[in-house]
Amino acid sequence: MNREKWLITGGAGYIGTHIADLFIADGKDVVLLDSLYQGLSSRIDYLCKKHNTDIPLEVVDIRDYTAIENILENNNFSGIVHTAALKAVGESPLQANANSVQIQTPALK
Numbered sequence: 329m330n331r332e333k334w335l336i337t338g339g340a341g342y343i344g345t346h347i348a349d350l351f352i353a354d355g356k357d358v359v360l361l362d363s364l365y366q367g368l369s370s371r372i373d374y375l376c377k378k379h380n381t382d383i384p385l386e387v388v389d390i391r392d393y394t395a396i397e398n399i400l401e402n403n404n405f406s407g408i409v410h411t412a413a414l415k416a417v418g419e420s421p422l423q424a425n426a427n428s429v430q431i432q433t434p435a436l437k
């Protein structure tokens with residue numbers, strides 16, 4: 329049986345890396361997607377060492393429809409966990425909303 333493969337947006341963020349940690353421990357493959365606007369690649373390095381595996385990271389902004397479509401077309405994902413977001417006080421609520429909404433359109437086609 330094929331292993332499940334999940335896309336985790338915000339995969340270099342706090343919540344995203346914790347989800348990735350649990351998914352890998354559960355035998356799932358993960359592809360992390362993050363603009364690295366707030367994310368830390370050092371968190372991914374830590375996970376690679378912990379699980380003794382390579383973890384693909386797509387450095388992409390979720391508002392880049394073309395890049396997202398290419399990633400979805402080139403992978404047979406079992407599902408997507410969407411944690412890419414702007415959460416800091418002071419960041420525009422409108423910008424945060426755009427971040428949250430725009431992943432849905434290409435991902436759900």
Ligand SMILES: NC(=O)c1ccc[n+]([C@@H]2O[C@H](COP(=O)([O-])OP(=O)(O)OC[C@H]3O[C@@H](n4cnc5c(N)ncnc54)[C@H](O)[C@@H]3O)[C@@H](O)[C@H]2O)c1
Nearest residue numbers: 338340341342343362363364365366367389390412413415
């Ligand atoms: N941290 C918590 O305790 C907590 C609790 C409940 C809910 N949440 C929610 O979970 C979500 C993630 O929170 P977090 O703590 O992991 O935040 P975080 O800032 O650590 O992670 C968010 C990640 O999203 C990335 N990102 C932001 N905009 C992006 C874009 N346009 N394209 C690609 N990547 C982008 C950032 O670079 C960052 O790595 C938020 O919606 C937050 O409100 C967090």
